[in-house]
Amino acid sequence: MTRPAGRKLYQAIIDALQADIVSGRFAPGDRLPTERELVDRFCVSRLTVREAVIGMEILGLVEARRGSGVYVTAHAPGLLQPSDLDIGAFELIEARRLVEGECAALAALTRNEADVAALRDILERMIAENAIDSPDEYADREFHRQIARATANDAMVLTIETLWDVRHRSPLCMAVLDRARRAGEKPRIEDHRAILDAIAAGDPDGARQAMRRHLGRVIEHLLEATQNDALERARAEAAQLRDRANRFSAIR
Incomplete structure (x- = not known):
């Protein structure tokens, strides 16, 4: 087409x-x-x-x-x-995969000890948010913003913040991400740890690949979540039908 x-x-x-x-x-x-x-x-x-x-x-x-x-x-x-x-979740994450991969690579070359310490602290907060099923994912966003800040490039920081802002402005993007959240999608701790470790080690190619793998997995999970959404509705409807049938049998 x-x-x-x-x-x-x-x-x-x-x-x-x-x-x-x-x-x-x-x-x-x-x-x-x-x-x-x-x-x-x-x-x-x-x-x-x-x-x-x-x-x-x-x-x-x-x-x-x-x-x-x-x-x-x-x-x-x-x-x-x-x-x-205007913007869907898949195209947003595709853009993030390209831009944030290079952002992570640059951060691996320019980060300092304070940047790495900040990333470790944010990762701990991300773990805590996951534990209580927080729907806000503040730590996830802050982790990616901190990587941008570690590049010491204000244009990169603005770019990453803009990409994250898009997810809250587009009805289509929000619909897909909400379905993924309901399907159990949470920030992937091991993915973020791999990104952090590569940045801390000063490995730009490793950081780039870790970020791209992470966001590639997010795309795959969104596909699974949107495919399974209809199945979950079908299961709920089937359960309601069974419940009505059971109640009818009890009346008889």
């Missing part, structure tokens, strides 16, 4: 599927093609299709139902438009 001027690929997919709904190709109650079929139709990655489908859920056009697929719910869009889904 060729990306239209001024449009992201997942927005273009939403536009195409929304046009299919309006034209009657898919009526309310119809199941959309599978993820594999959409990947083949639009010649894009699973990540792009996944964000397009989640975006359509946010817009109120479709819903995941009973674990059997994604179904059309309406012809008309709601208050949000595809253009409101």
Whole structure:
């Protein structure tokens, strides 16, 4: 699929599927093609299709139902438009993987003892946040900001802070990350420890690779979380059906 001027690929997919709904190709109650079929139709990655489908859920056009697929719910869009889904979680983390990998490499060359000590302290706070299931993840963000500060480059600090701010501004990004959080995703302590150890050792290539591996695993977990979200809803609905059946049997 060729990306239209001024449009992201997942927005273009939403536009195409929304046009299919309006034209009657898919009526309310119809199941959309599978993820594999959409990947083949639009010649894009699973990540792009996944964000397009989640975006359509946010817009109120479709819903995941009973674990059997994604179904059309309406012809008309709601208050949000595809253009409101400006940045998705997958593209954000892809950008972070590129930028923060180089940031970590630079930090390994420029860090001082105070920077390393600060990172160790933040890592301990991250462990404490994980232990109480804190939804805020302040320590995670602070860890990555501290790496940027260790570069002694204010432009790098601003860049990293901006990337982190995006996750709280985009409805699509927040939707995906919230699902991952509900699925049990937490800041990965061992990943962050590996990044810290490479920076402390003055190993720029090791720090770069540790950061890229970490964020690559985050992308994979987001894929798993968004795939399993529909399955969890199906399990909940099945449990409700079983409960109703049990109550009916008890009445009889």
